[in-house]
Amino acid sequence: MSRRLHLALHPYGVGGPGQHGLWKDPGVAKNASIDINYYIQQAQAAEHALFDALFVVDSQFINSTYPSHYLNRLEPLTLLSAVATHTKHLGLVGTASSTYNSPFNLARRFASLDHISSGRAGWNVVTSFDTGTSRNYGLDEHLDYATRYGRALEFVQVARGLWDSYEDDAFPADVERGVFLDPSRLHALDHEGEHFKVAGPLNLSRSPQGQPVIFQAGVSPEGRDLAARVAEGIYAPGGTLEQAREYYADIKKRTAAYGRDPEHIKVFIHGGPIVGATDEEARRREREIFEEDNDFASNLALLGRSFGAYDFSVHDLDAPFPDVAHLAEKGGRTGAAKIIERAKAENLTLRQVADSVNSFRASPFVGAPETVADTIEQWFDAGTLDGINLAFRNNDDLNRFVDGVVPLLQKRGLFRTEYEADTLRGNLGLPVPGNRHTVERERANG
Numbered sequence: 001m002s003r004r005l006h007l008a009l010h011p012y013g014v015g016g017p018g019q020h021g022l023w024k025d026p027g028v029a030k031n032a033s034i035d036i037n038y039y040i041q042q043a044q045a046a047e048h049a050l051f052d053a054l055f056v057v058d059s060q061f062i063n064s065t066y067p068s069h070y071l072n073r074l075e076p077l078t079l080l081s082a083v084a085t086h087t088k089h090l091g092l093v094g095t096a097s098s099t100y101n102s103p104f105n106l107a108r109r110f111a112s113l114d115h116i117s118s119g120r121a122g123w124n125v126v127t128s129f130d131t132g133t134s135r136n137y138g139l140d141e142h143l144d145y146a147t148r149y150g151r152a153l154e155f156v157q158v159a160r161g162l163w164d165s166y167e168d169d170a171f172p173a174d175v176e177r178g179v180f181l182d183p184s185r186l187h188a189l190d191h192e193g194e195h196f197k198v199a200g201p202l203n204l205s206r207s208p209q210g211q212p213v214i215f216q217a218g219v220s221p222e223g224r225d226l227a228a229r230v231a232e233g234i235y236a237p238g239g240t241l242e243q244a245r246e247y248y249a250d251i252k253k254r255t256a257a258y259g260r261d262p263e264h265i266k267v268f269i270h271g272g273p274i275v276g277a278t279d280e281e282a283r284r285r286e287r288e289i290f291e292e293d294n295d296f297a298s299n300l301a302l303l304g305r306s307f308g309a310y311d312f313s314v315h316d317l318d319a320p321f322p323d324v325a326h327l328a329e330k331g332g333r334t335g336a337a338k339i340i341e342r343a344k345a346e347n348l349t350l351r352q353v354a355d356s357v358n359s360f361r362a363s364p365f366v367g368a369p370e371t372v373a374d375t376i377e378q379w380f381d382a383g384t385l386d387g388i389n390l391a392f393r394n395n396d397d398l399n400r401f402v403d404g405v406v407p408l409l410q411k412r413g414l415f416r417t418e419y420e421a422d423t424l425r426g427n428l429g430l431p432v433p434g435n436r437h438t439v440e441r442e443r444a445n446g
């Protein structure tokens with residue numbers, strides 16, 4: 001079968017980073033980010049449109065300047081468990097930090113979601129962007145990059161080990177023989193590594209998709225390496241066509257270098273399509289949205305987030321950008337390095353830098369339905385993406401994409417006309433990982 005496009009929906013409630021004015025939109029309920037019915041409605045719309053997944057991001061640190069959605073939102077696994085009972089085919093991907101969780105607990109929670117949804121769970125592994133999270137977990141400092149990503153790798157390996165605790169035929173539940181469990185099919189993990197010591201076994205069996213699907217988000221060399229080793233999906237920023245192409249090629253190459261099939265890692269780039277009756281109308285709406293979000297104080301706070309929630313307002317706005325590189329060493333180093341580089345190269349003041357973090361950038365996915373479908377096809381064919389993680393301003397924008405663009409993508413054979421499977425793995429075209437103990441025994445038995 002030819003390569004197919006995948007689509008996920010990324011709900012943003014009352015507004016994520018840079019969406020400073022979204023909460024004022026009359027089409028957005030003021031409590032959207034904490035209303036389970038909002039998420040269920042988003043999920044059902046995504047499922048109606050045959051999307052692969054609902055994708056929920058997360059963080060665990062705020063101060064009063066944080067994006068509206070971040071200030072007051074539901075915990076991803078809790079909300080996805082509720083969404084699971086109102087959907088049948090849609091994948092349910094939740095973001096959870098490998099820095100501020102323990103493997104047994106998190107493996108158990110994702111395995112539970114995988115059962116509740118009959119095989120639709122995905123875990124977006126992040127190492128946490130916000131340095132202040134450490135202080136909510138008894139640590140004075142955020143862990144450094146090498147430790148965070150080393151821990152992330154071992155965390156996923158432990159979780160996968162735990163998810164294989166039971167082989168698929170572990171529970172004969174044979175009343176006549178009086179055998180509920182076949183103990184030869186239950187395996188402890190006895191893991192002792194650099195970061196974790198976990199005995200196992202996990203008290204939960206495998207779901208119809210074997211194990212939850214592992215996603216990853218984080219673009220540093222360390223993040224790319226983690227993805228290449230263990231991820232089956234990636235949430236990537238996208239950027240320009242050239243940047244996306246470089247990233248995609250790099251990820252596929254790194255994945256192959258680890259002896260994995262590059263087809264078994266699906267790169268989803270971020271996309272915020274705006275669809276109008278005409279290209280001009282859509283471009284006008286894009287401008288309008290920019291104006292709604294254009295707020296200097298909020299931009300200054302957003303800039304601070306890349307530097308450990310630093311309060312830049314203590315500096316002279318018209319002096320050169322202050323030397324704060326050390327504040328980003330442990331948090332969002334990759335993004336912060338770009339900001340610092342530009343400020344230096346162009347001799348920018350703090351005000352100019354703050355203006356630029358949320359400045360107007362024409363998105364490629366804006367226009368009449370034909371235009372947006374053409375652009376998606378062009379990017380898909382150019383080797384920049386396997387999927388798009390879609391964020392819409394409000395439900396009208398979502399509907400315009402679903403009603404206008406999706407049928408065109410279907411007509412061109414790029415997007416499905418019905419679900420291929422009931423599991424996230426099945427719809428993404430990812431193999432079900434064999435249980436390691438079953439595989440080992442079958443190999444030993446020839």
Ligand SMILES: Cc1cc2nc3c(=O)[nH]c(=O)nc-3n(C[C@H](O)[C@H](O)[C@H](O)COP(=O)(O)O)c2cc1C
Nearest residue numbers: 057058126127128129217218219220223235236334
């Ligand atoms: C597209 C994208 C989405 C991300 N989503 C989250 C998120 O929801 N929560 C979070 O804590 N970090 C998120 N991250 C950040 C990662 O946790 C990572 O720590 C951060 O980007 C710094 O690492 P890096 O330099 O490898 O990108 C995201 C990163 C990217 C690129």
